Amino acid sequence: MKNPYDYLIGGFSFIYVDMSLYGETPDILPDFIGYAFFVYGLYLLPVVHNLKLWSEIFAFILMVMSFLVELDQWLGSMLLGQVSEQFIQFLLIVFMYCVFQLLLHVHEQKQLEIKTFETYQKFMALMLCGFVIQAFAMNVGASLRENMLFIGAMLQLMAYILFSIYCRAGSKYFKEMKKVHSLQ
Amino acid sequence: MGDFDNELFDVLKERPDKEPDKVFSNQMRQQLQKGQIVKRKRVSVATILTIPVTMAVLAFLIMICTGQTLDIKSAAQLSITQEKSLVFTGSLCILIALLTFIIFVFSKGYTKGWFIFLMFSLSFLAWVMNTVHAENQHLEEPTVPTNSKSFDHDQDQSLSLSDKEGR
C-alpha cells in the first residue's frame, strides 16, 4: 500500500512552492497537481469517516479552481486577478484544517496523537496569522508593506516546515505499521 | 494507565486528612443559609440618562469657568493626515486583536465549535474589508505614471480590476 503522507507533503509542496523559470514562465509546480496529490493522499489514509469523503471533495474543488486560476495566468488574460489567488489561499487554510481533523481522527489515542495535535495547533496558527498579516499589508505604506509581506511569508514558511516534519514522522509510522501488519 | 500509575494514585486517594473538617463544613453551611445574596443591579432609564447629563453639566461648567466655547464643528473636522493616521492606528489595533484571538483559539486547543467558526469568519472578513479598502483607495487616487521603482512595486501589489474593465 502506498504511503499517504508522501502524497500529502508532495501535494502541499506543489501548492506552497511557486517556481517559474527566469520569472517568465508560469509556475512549473502547478497548484492543481498539488491538490490532485492531496485527493489521492487522503484516499490512501487508513480511516473510515465522513470527513475523509468531504475532504477529498474539497480538495477536488480546489484542484478545479486552482486550474482555472493558473490557466487564466498562463493565457495572460488576468480576468480573475489576484483576488482569486488570495481567496484560494484562504480556502487552502480551511482545507488544511479539515485535513488535520481527519489526521487527528486517524491518530486518536495512538502513538502520533500528540505530534498531530501539536502540529495542528502551530501549523494553523502560523498559516492563518500569515494570511491575516498579508491581508492587512495591502493597505499600508510601501516600506511597511514589504516588511509585513515578508513576515507573513516567513510564518507560512515555518508552517510548511512543520508540516514536512510531521509528514516525515507520519510516513515513518506508516511504514512501521505496515511491517507489523505484514508480519502478522 | 499502567498498574504502577493506579497504585500511585490509590495511595494518594487514601490520604488521611482528605475529608473536610466537620466544624468547618457546618460553619460554611450556616454562612450560606444566612444569605448575603447580592441582587443584580438593574439598569433603568434614569441610569442610562445620568451619564450624558453628567457630561453635559461638566462641559457647561468648563465653558463657564474657562470662558471658552466648545467649537464642535471644527473639532470634528480632522485633517487628512490625522484621518489617515487614525485609520492606520485602527487597522493596526484590529490586526493585533485578530492575531491575539487566533493564537488564543489554537493555544486552547480548540478543534471545533463556535470559536473556530468565529476565527475563520473574522479572518475572511478582515481580508474582504482590506481588499475593498484597497480597491477604493486605488479608485480614489488615480495613478500618474512615473519612472519610480517604488511606484511600480505599488502597482504590482494593488488588486486592480479597473484594468480589466478598460480592456
Next chain:
Amino acid sequence: MLEEKSQIEQLYDAYHRDVYHFALYYTNSKQEAEDITQETFLKVLKQLRQLKDRNKIKTWILSIARNTAVDIHRKQKIKRLLTEKLNRQPLISNIQEPPEIIEKNEQWYTVQEALMTLKSHDRTIIICRMLKDYTIQETAAILGISEVKVRVDFHRAMARLRKTVGRDD
C-alpha cells in the same frame, strides 16, 4: 429568595467535598483548601443566576474552584515558603501509628509532593483524571480546553510525574 437558599444548600451538600478534595490535592494545605472552598461557594452564590445550562453545574462549580485555587495558591506562595522553612513539618497526624500505616502515609506524601512540582495546568489535569476520576469531557469543561488537548496534556503530565516520582515507564 428562599428557593435560591435551598438551591445553594443542595449544591453545597452535593459538591463541597469534591471542591475541598480538589483544593486539598491542589494546594496540599488544609487551611488553603478551606479558604478555597469558602471562596468558591460564595462565588457560586453570587453567580448562580447567570448559569444558563443547569446540566453543567458540576463542572461549572469545579471550574470556579480551580480558578479560585490558582489565585489563592499564588497569593499564599510567599507565606507558604516562609512557614515551610520555619516549621519543616509534613501534614501527618501526631498520633502513634503502627509502622505499616506510617509507611503508607509517607508514600502518599511523596506522591503529593511530586504533584506539587507540576505546573498548575498539569496538576489540575492529573487531579481531575486520576484522583477525582472525572471523564475527559468533564476535565475539558473544567479547564476550558478541548478534549484532545486534555488527552495530550494528560500524557505529558503523567510522564513528568513518573519522572519526578522516580520511575519512567
